[in-house]
Amino acid sequence: MLYLTMGLVLAAFWLLLSGHYTFITLSAGLLSVIGTIALGERMKLVDREGHPIHLLPAFLTYFPWLVWEIMKAAWDVTKVILHPALPISPTIISVKASQKTAAGLATYANSITLTPGTITARVNGHDFLIHALTQAGARDLAGGAMNRRVTRFEGGK
Numbered sequence: 001m002l003y004l005t006m007g008l009v010l011a012a013f014w015l016l017l018s019g020h021y022t023f024i025t026l027s028a029g030l031l032s033v034i035g036t037i038a039l040g041e042r043m044k045l046v047d048r049e050g051h052p053i054h055l056l057p058a059f060l061t062y063f064p065w066l067v068w069e070i071m072k073a074a075w076d077v078t079k080v081i082l083h084p085a086l087p088i089s090p091t092i093i094s095v096k097a098s099q100k101t102a103a104g105l106a107t108y109a110n111s112i113t114l115t116p117g118t119i120t121a122r123v124n125g126h127d128f129l130i131h132a133l134t135q136a137g138a139r140d141l142a143g144g145a146m147n148r149r150v151t152r153f154e155g156g157k
Contacts, residue, residue: 002046005053007033049103055153062153069146070115077116077133090131091138097126098147104154111146 014029015021040046048054080088099105109120112130117137122129132138 002048002051002053003037003041006037006040006046006051009051009053010036049101052103055155058153058155062149065149066111066114069111073116073118073137076137080117080134088133089135090133091135092121093130093132093138093142095128095130095142095144095147097128098151099126099154101154104150107153108147108150111150112141115146 010033011029014032018025018029037046040050080086097105097108099108105123105126109123109128112118112120112128117133118141119131120128121131130138130141132141
């Protein structure tokens, strides 16, 4: 199944970039797809983490949730910036990540950084050092909702 989905993705990408549908172009595309998969397999690059198609169903729920969190955080940061007293309370916290895979850890760290007002300053195994613009943002992150959501996204409980 992994090779089939990888082949379909590569073929679709080839067709999108090519834009030509002659026999010679389609033949060259097919050979390129087969060669790319064979080379990737020989280099031991074809695995579930390198081609995480199994995460697609979870992605369809995680991505909209992340976009919503980004929008809420952007609104909070906007209110802080526009407030005449500029009520920031920079906070550094440490959070423990519960993800099991490198892709899960990277997703969590990047999700934190994508959310306005927070940034992942250091990753040391499963320990993340986070800088937050406000104490409220730090408390929200320390609550663990994003951590649990990313863990579910990668297939954990």
